Amino acid sequence: MNGDPRAFVAMNGDLRVWVLALLLFCAGAVRATEAPQRVVSLNLCTDQILLALLPRERIAMLSQLAADRTLSWAAARAPGIARFDGSVERIVQLDPDLVLTGSQASLSSAAVLKRLGYRVETIAMPETIATSLAFIEHTAALLGEAGAGAALSRDTARRLDVVRNAMAGRPRDLGLIYLPNGLSPGAGTLKDELLALAGWRNLASERGISGYGTLPLEDLVSHAPRAVLFDAVDLEHASLAQQLLRHPALSRHVPSRTVPTASWICGGPQIAEAAEALARLRGE
Numbered sequence: 001m002n003g004d005p006r007a008f009v010a011m012n013g014d015l016r017v018w019v020l021a022l023l024l025f026c027a028g029a030v031r032a033t034e035a036p037q038r039v040v041s042l043n044l045c046t047d048q049i050l051l052a053l054l055p056r057e058r059i060a061m062l063s064q065l066a067a068d069r070t071l072s073w074a075a076a077r078a079p080g081i082a083r084f085d086g087s088v089e090r091i092v093q094l095d096p097d098l099v100l101t102g103s104q105a106s107l108s109s110a111a112v113l114k115r116l117g118y119r120v121e122t123i124a125m126p127e128t129i130a131t132s133l134a135f136i137e138h139t140a141a142l143l144g145e146a147g148a149g150a151a152l153s154r155d156t157a158r159r160l161d162v163v164r165n166a167m168a169g170r171p172r173d174l175g176l177i178y179l180p181n182g183l184s185p186g187a188g189t190l191k192d193e194l195l196a197l198a199g200w201r202n203l204a205s206e207r208g209i210s211g212y213g214t215l216p217l218e219d220l221v222s223h224a225p226r227a228v229l230f231d232a233v234d235l236e237h238a239s240l241a242q243q244l245l246r247h248p249a250l251s252r253h254v255p256s257r258t259v260p261t262a263s264w265i266c267g268g269p270q271i272a273e274a275a276e277a278l279a280r281l282r283g284e
Contacts, residue, residue, distance in 0.1 A: 035144025036098035036119075040091055042084055042109060043102035044072060045125055045266035049139040050100075051077045052269060053148050060094040063106075073262040073270035088112050098142065126267030127190050129197070133157055135267055152269055159272035160197060163279045167199030173226040173282060176203040177259075182214045190267055195229075198278035227281065231261040257281045 038060040041047045047066040050059050051074035059081050065071050067078035084091070088109050091099070099120045101110045114120045121142055126132040133153045140149020177184055177191050185191040186202065186209030195202045203225050204215055220228070259281075264274035 036096075036142075038094060038096045038098075039143065040084070040094065040096040040099045041066075041101075042106040043100065043123070043125075045102060045135075045268060046100040046123060046139060047072060047078070048074050048266060048268050048270060049136060049149075050143070052152060053140055053143060053145045056081060060096050061091060069262070071262055071265055073266075073268070073273070075262070084109075091118075092116065100139070100142065127188070128267075129160065129190065129193050129271065132190065132267030132271055136269060156269045156272045160275055163272075163275045164197050167197070167279060167282070170199055170282075172199055172201045174203055174206075174223065175200040175227050175229055176215065176220060176225045177229045177231075178215075178220070179212075179231065182217070183212050184209060184215045185212055186210050190271065191264060194264060194271060194275050194278060198275050199282050200278065227257045229278075229281070230256060230258050231265075 035058075037058050039050060039054065039058055040061040041050050041059075042063055044063050044065045047062045050062065051066070056077075061082040061084055062078055064083050064085065066081070066083055067075050069075040072078065082090070082094070084106070086109070091109070091113065096118060099110065099113055099118055101107070101120065101122050103122055103124045110120045110122060123135065123139060123142075124131075126135040133156060136153040136156065137146070137149045140146055140152070143149075175195060177195070179185070184204035186204040186207075188210050189212065192202050192205055203220070203223055204213065207215060207219060207223075209215065259274060259277050263270050263277060
């Protein structure tokens, strides 16, 4: 067009559309290669990666739970950063250049933001150790921090290997993770894999539970695992869902132990702490 805007105006309509599309594509490609500077996270699990890898000035907003120390592994770094309260308008005011959300959370807000033209990345939540490490690296790459993400993933894997090697060859104790409403994670879950890595046998898996399922209290007592493992946060509440966790039969027949909820509520770097905690419980 020889730098003359009149040449663009003189083009026929179809050609103008193609030129505009090309210009927008090129501009988008340039932006995509730049590290985002105003990142919004609408998910507790992606919160953890932002807080681990980004300086505060690049975090525009976190999820509502980011500063909850019982649930958020990196909560100590969250105070002072805006948190999502359900208002898409507040996100728009921040004009983020990247919005991260999980596959099961804030879907309606994410859809609105996509329609408004914001870059929204929906990330599947990990359910294995391998996908937890990949989650770290994938999220870090979206943040323009691939090198730091790879280093964090390697360090997490190293700590997991230390636990695995320490437990190798030792007899495995029978354990069970008991959640509200009598649910227990079985085969194919991150918690089951962490139990095995830390030297435990999972009663739920051995009783045929895949994913999350219900194990009758009678089954639990009759098989007498060495310990029932609770999320620490579950014992702090008194809802109907938590009542079964306080059943007298549990305290009478099976010792109970707690694992910090923030260490394994999400897949990510914090699972190394969950594995270390589970290994320590083997020695009690």
